[in-house]
Amino acid sequence: MQRDAVMENTSPQYIPRLPVEEGDPATDGRMFRRCLGQYGTGIAIITTEADGRRGAVTVNSFASVSLEPPLVLWSIADTSRSRELFTSSGRFAVNVLSAKQMDVSRHFSSKLDDKFADAVWALGEFGSPLLDGCLAHFECETYSQVDGGDHTIIIGLVKRASRFDGEPLLFSQGQYSIADSHPAASPTPEASGAKPDTTxxxxxxxxxxxxxxxxxxxxxxxxxxxxxxxxxxxxxxxxxxxxxxxxxxxxxxxxxxxxxxxxxxxxxxxxxxxxxxxxxxxxxxxxxxxxxxxxxxxxxxxxxxxxxxxxxxxxxxxxxxxxxxxxxxxxx
Structure with missing residues (x-):
């Protein structure tokens, strides 16, 4: 459908905006990634251990799937050195990073042979490593695996979840970010009866x-x-x-x-x-x-x-x- 035809089916208030870039993701993968980067996400490190081997990958593909049963998913590249371990171990843990863990994210994104050597962690109740200082842990059994193009989508049944105080580490537009309350998201301090913090x-x-x-x-x-x-x-x-x-x-x-x-x-x-x-x-x-x-x-x-x-x-x-x-x- 041509753009002129599309314009015939718009609201009166619609004012077209020119994109910074556009194209076919099949022929321009980097443009596709930059467009995906407009959707801000949290950052998680997925860990597992099986047969004396430990694996860890940093992802922003983590998402919830279902409450009943409690299911979550994430995806791993088929070219990842850890793919075979994660697809065969039968379990994994999701470690949601806090705003203070940017160095942890970079460490586990590196190509070090043993990423756990300099990390602080403990083995969880269901056999996967849990990293210290995280905002949340989800200990999972592998529920199913789905072919997802050049990735494998791994769905996990959450057996244990835990939450800690802190702020999340975010990733948006190609850079690390932190969360801040939107000024329009809640009443002003005066409206809620609280005095604004002007210190x-x-x-x-x-x-x-x-x-x-x-x-x-x-x-x-x-x-x-x-x-x-x-x-x-x-x-x-x-x-x-x-x-x-x-x-x-x-x-x-x-x-x-x-x-x-x-x-x-x-x-x-x-x-x-x-x-x-x-x-x-x-x-x-x-x-x-x-x-x-x-x-x-x-x-x-x-x-x-x-x-x-x-x-x-x-x-x-x-x-x-x-x-x-x-x-x-x-x-x-």
Whole structure:
């Protein structure tokens, strides 16, 4: 059906929007993944143990299926080294990560031979490893398995569930995120009878996150003008300053997941903005020129954003942010 024909069957209020990108997922897998990335998810690590072997994979495909009986599902790539273990073990555990476990997500996304060696965990009641510090655990028996194209969908019967306090670690638009209450989701503090928290402690961190989100969204226009999206821009910036990094090092340095880093590397190689070397990857002349162009846009964007803010306010903000950065670096 042509777009003109579609427009004949729309509401009067409908105003068409041009997509940032579109196409056939069968011929453009990376575009398909970026579109899927618009649907934010939690992050879980699926674990199992059988015959003295332990396996773990990081996924965002976890979902509930049924309450009666209690069923959940997730999917594993047919190319995964752990696929045979998970499809034959007959059991698994879902470990839902908290906002404090971004490093755990990256660790279990790596290609280490023994991912459990440096992890804190204990064997659950039903035989699968349970990771420490998670928001929830679901200990499952394998209920059924379904062929899902290049993945196998594994459905589990939940035998035991447990929940802990904390905030979830999220993944959206190719980057780690945290949850924040939507301002329209609940009554204002005044309406509920509570006094709003106007202390510095109550507002500074939430405002930092809101400012980051708003600024990143605004700067997206400049990225798109240079033919970039967030993952590509991060890899370009990192490679410009630190040539020779390998994929695992890039994933950690840019805070992107392993899969998004691999996709970005593939796209940069195709566009001849990056070359592979024995030691890792480096930018081509075209890649360095593109990085210089996007950095120039970033500097102009920064200048425009802070124009009109008094110098004393800027210096106070810089001091506050520097202290927050330093104390969190010390906690790593």
């Amino acid at each position: 510095a402690e109550g507002t500074i961190v939430s405002q930092i996150f809101e400012a980051h989100h708003l600024l990143s969204t605004r700067f997206d226009e400049h990225r798109r003008a240079e033919g970039l999206h967030l993952s590509i821009a991060r890899i370009l910036a990192c490679m410009y300053d630190r040539p020779g990094l390998k994929i695992d090092q890039l994933a950690a340095a840019t805070h992107l997941g392993q899969r998004d880093t691999e996709d970005a590397i593939s796209e940069l190689l195709e566009r001849e903005l990056l070359i592979g070397t024995e030691g890792g990857y480096s930018l081509t002349d075209a890649g360095r020129n593109l990085r210089v162009a996007i950095k120039a846009r970033w500097l102009a964007f920064q200048h425009a954003q802070i124009a009109g803010i008094p110098e004393a306010d800027l210096r106070a903000t810089i001091r506050t942010l520097s202290k927050l950065i330093d104390q969190n670096k010390m906690a790593e």
